[in-house]
Amino acid sequence: MHAYRSHTCAALTAANVGETVRLSGWVHRVRDHGGVLFIDLRDHFGVTQVLCDGDSAAFAELEKVRSEWCIRIDGTVKARDPELVNPKLPTGEIEVYVRELEVLGTADELPLMVFGDQEYPEETRLRYRYLDLRREAMQRNMTLRSDVVASMRKRMWDQGFREYQTPIITASSPEGARDFLVPSRLHPGKFYALPQAPQLFKQLIMVSGFDKYFQIAPCFRDEDPRADRSPTDFYQLDLEMSFVEQQDVFDTIQPILTGVFEEFGGGRKVDQEWPQISYKDSALWYGTDKPDLRNPIKMQVVSDHFRGSGFAIFAKLLEQEGTEIRAIPAPTGGSRKFCDRMNAFAQKEGLPGMGYIFWRDQGEGMEAAGPLAKNIGPERTEAIRQQLGLGVGDAAFFLGGKPKAFEKVAGKARDVIGEDLGLTEKDRFAFAWIVDFPIYEQDEETGKIDFEHNPFSMPQGGMEALNGDPLEVRGYQYDLACNGYELVSGAIRNHKPEIMLKAFELAGYGEDEVKSRFGALFNAFHYGAPPHGGCAAGIDRIVMLLADEANIREVMMFPMNQRAEDLMMDAPSDPTSDQLMELGLRLIPQD
Numbered sequence: 001m002h003a004y005r006s007h008t009c010a011a012l013t014a015a016n017v018g019e020t021v022r023l024s025g026w027v028h029r030v031r032d033h034g035g036v037l038f039i040d041l042r043d044h045f046g047v048t049q050v051l052c053d054g055d056s057a058a059f060a061e062l063e064k065v066r067s068e069w070c071i072r073i074d075g076t077v078k079a080r081d082p083e084l085v086n087p088k089l090p091t092g093e094i095e096v097y098v099r100e101l102e103v104l105g106t107a108d109e110l111p112l113m114v115f116g117d118q119e120y121p122e123e124t125r126l127r128y129r130y131l132d133l134r135r136e137a138m139q140r141n142m143t144l145r146s147d148v149v150a151s152m153r154k155r156m157w158d159q160g161f162r163e164y165q166t167p168i169i170t171a172s173s174p175e176g177a178r179d180f181l182v183p184s185r186l187h188p189g190k191f192y193a194l195p196q197a198p199q200l201f202k203q204l205i206m207v208s209g210f211d212k213y214f215q216i217a218p219c220f221r222d223e224d225p226r227a228d229r230s231p232t233d234f235y236q237l238d239l240e241m242s243f244v245e246q247q248d249v250f251d252t253i254q255p256i257l258t259g260v261f262e263e264f265g266g267g268r269k270v271d272q273e274w275p276q277i278s279y280k281d282s283a284l285w286y287g288t289d290k291p292d293l294r295n296p297i298k299m300q301v302v303s304d305h306f307r308g309s310g311f312a313i314f315a316k317l318l319e320q321e322g323t324e325i326r327a328i329p330a331p332t333g334g335s336r337k338f339c340d341r342m343n344a345f346a347q348k349e350g351l352p353g354m355g356y357i358f359w360r361d362q363g364e365g366m367e368a369a370g371p372l373a374k375n376i377g378p379e380r381t382e383a384i385r386q387q388l389g390l391g392v393g394d395a396a397f398f399l400g401g402k403p404k405a406f407e408k409v410a411g412k413a414r415d416v417i418g419e420d421l422g423l424t425e426k427d428r429f430a431f432a433w434i435v436d437f438p439i440y441e442q443d444e445e446t447g448k449i450d451f452e453h454n455p456f457s458m459p460q461g462g463m464e465a466l467n468g469d470p471l472e473v474r475g476y477q478y479d480l481a482c483n484g485y486e487l488v489s490g491a492i493r494n495h496k497p498e499i500m501l502k503a504f505e506l507a508g509y510g511e512d513e514v515k516s517r518f519g520a521l522f523n524a525f526h527y528g529a530p531p532h533g534g535c536a537a538g539i540d541r542i543v544m545l546l547a548d549e550a551n552i553r554e555v556m557m558f559p560m561n562q563r564a565e566d567l568m569m570d571a572p573s574d575p576t577s578d579q580l581m582e583l584g585l586r587l588i589p590q591d
Contacts, residue, residue: 004072004104010046014093016077021096023048024072024104026134027065029115037062041073044139049086049095050075058101068114068134070105073098122553127567129558141555145543148264149216152237152539155256161214161239166201168194168218178222180232188584194220194233197536199456200521202240203493206532207524214239216539222564227551228485228541231564240534246476246492249533250274250433253480253488257537261429264546269428274480278436283403284326287411289437292484293430295418299410302327302398305384311375314355317400325400326410329388330417333395334358338420339370342397345416349409351399357381358395366392415484429482429545436460437477440470440506450507453477456521457491458533459503466502476533487542490535497525 004024012021025043032038036053039062050073052062058073065071075096086092111127112120114134125132132138153163172179172193179193195201197219205213217238225231237256241248254274261270275293282289285298303324306314317323333339339356346354357370368381388396397413399406418424439459441452449470457475459465465473480488494500500522504514515522543555553559560566580586 008045009041009043009048010090012048012077012091012094012096014079017079017094019077020074021077022072022074023050023096025070026114027067027069027071030065030067039065041071046090048091050098051095052098056097056099058098061101061103062098065101065103066107068107068110068131069103070107072102072104074100122561123567126553126559126561129568133557138554141543141547141549142557144264144547145539145555145557148260148543148546149235149539151260151263152256153216155259156214156237156239159212159252159256161212162210163215164205164210164213165215166195166198166205166217170195170201180220180222183583183585185583196221197236198238200518202238202534203456203495203521203532204524206240206242207495207527207529211242212239213241213534217536225560225562225564228544230540230552230556230559231562232560235539236536237539238534238536240532242530242532244492244531244533246435246478246533249490249492249535250276250478253535253537257431257480257487257542260542261546265429266546267427271428271430274431274433276433276435279434279438280436282432282434283407287407287409287414288484289434289479290481290484290486291411291432291434292415292418292424293432293481294426294428294483295414295424297329297331297414297418297423299326299328299414300388301325302384302387305380305387306376306400309376309380311355311372314398314400322402323400324403325398326403326406327384327388328397328399328410328414328417329390330395330397330421331390331423332393332421333417334360334393335395336369339395339397341420342413342417345413346399346409349412351406351409354413355398356395357384357398359385359390359392361392372398431480431482431487434479434481435477436474437479438471439473439475439477439503442471448508454489454491455503455507456493456500458494459499462496463499463502466499466506470506478535480535480537483545485541485545486538487545488535488537490533492531492533495525495529495531497522500525 001022004022006022009023009025023041025041028040028042028047030037030039036051038049038051040047041050052059073096075098077094078097080093080095110131112124112131114131133142169182169192177196179196182192182194184190184192198215198217202213215238217236218233219236220233223229223231241252258270258272279289282291284301287299301324303318306325307318309315314325318325335358339358343353343356355372357368357373359366359368368378368385373381384396390396399410437453439451439453439457440449442449453475454477457477460474460476476492478490479486494503501511501514540552540555544552547555549555558568565571
């Protein structure tokens with residue numbers, strides 16, 4: 001017999017009754033029934049109930065074991081009495097009578113319990129992550145993550161892609177976040193960087209003549225943390241293709257992700273039609289470039305109804321250039337209580353409030369209520385109702401100003417309204433491509449033009465577009481949103497050196513700086529670069545959605561905390577004097 005086990009803790013069934021078996025695992029739960037000990041023995045695969053009484057030579061030793069001790073038992077498989085069968089367990093028809101015990105590893109008093117659903121502070125969970133990972137939910141999440149990655153790999157190979165690895169130690173590159181720098185011992189005073197993404201390398205792979213590339217790629221970015229983003233590193237399904245247009249990329253990645261969500265989504269509906277929404281329309285309709293389309297609410301511009309109206313705040317606001325009034329329809333939200341709640345929400349978000357109108361039945365017909373309705377009069381109110389397609393029992397909320405100043409709050413309000421009114425459809429994955437991103441933006445104070453999005457995207461219209469107004473230039477750049485999260489980002493790349501120089505020139509980067517910072521790519525484009533494009537899908541966020549978790553740390557094996565600290569490994573740590581000397585570095589004390 002094997003030194004540790006003949007079966008896993010999920011393998012035994014009624015067909016094994018009478019056999020002598022060996023199991024190893026952790027003591028999940030101990031129950032003492034007056035001279036008879038019952039132990040749920042757990043391994044990665046499942047749980048088996050083992051029992052022992054005074055007739056067994058192992059009884060005295062088994063009395064000593066405690067939760068999370070690691071043990072090996074030898075015993076005989078017995079059938080449970082019919083009334084004691086546990087249909088929830090694969091091993092629920094049997095139990096194992098223990099005849100021999102070996103303690104493989106004792107456990108001190110536990111800082112967190114593995115059994116049960118108790119909540120513990122994140123600091124405790126991350127400091128003792130190896131215990132936290134023993135919990136059933138965490139085992140399930142990590143297994144899901146592994147299975148998702150395996151499925152992605154298979155689906156990519158099935159579509160004719162090959163996996164290639166790109167360097168982990170490289171030069172600093174501008175990907176929109178801070179680099180993690182690595183000092184060079186052999187070249188004192190110089191630094192490598194951990195790659196924010198394989199972006200430049202995968203483009204060079206296309207220039208090298210490899211038609212299709214993919215990689216399950218680690219990426220490193222020194223970013224501020226949030227619930228759906230790690231502050232240090234993450235993994236993405238990275239892919240690139242030659243001789244493709246934007247739609248070719250969409251047609252490639254859609255069946256990959258559709259298949260993954262259908263395979264691991266637990267029966268939830270997966271949308272088959274993925275609309276393409278312009279960045280401008282997404283901001284207008286949803287207040288964000290990663291909309292949750294499970295919520296049917298679409299915002300609309302209603303400025304004309306307030307121009308010259310009796311509501312002075314909006315009327316005067318509209319006299320300023322670049323301002324507008326937007327309405328958030330709220331079907332079934334037509335009560336003063338709900339309207340007051342949303343007004344309080346806006347105040348918590350830093351706005352003075354949020355105007356509203358709601359429509360109610362007064363017995364003799366429909367009546368519009370609320371301060372706005374009184375100020376602008378019945379004719380304008382009715383025109384707003386008809387534009388928004390609302391009726392009795394519905395409401396509408398209003399925000400005004402320069403769109404960039406209120407869009408974010410409007411988007412949050414839309415989400416809250418959809419959630420509170422039960423309009424947001426659960427058990428569904430709703431996807432949308434966001435396209436036509438602007439390449440440039442202008443600083444309102446300085447007037448300076450700079451890149452708003454990926455500087456390596458091919459501008460729509462090529463060189464001709466760059467000779468016009470930079471703020472009107474759109475890129476062949478795209479994101480994929482799902483349920484309010486950005487899952488994919490990509491672009492058709494700018495592969496022509498003359499267009500690359502012009503694009504950077506508009507943002508204030510001279511030819512020498514382009515050659516200095518992006519020399520490899522710029523030089524490569526002089527040797528027959530093919531048209532190419534691709535995208536990257538965030539694996540952590542995909543698994544987070546599939547696992548129905550709200551925090552990305554729940555699907556990462558060993559995540560950092562919100563202060564980018566590894567409490568378990570005590571990182572970041574102080575370097576030794578010898579290490580600093582070897583690298584030619586000196587630390588400046590911080591006040």
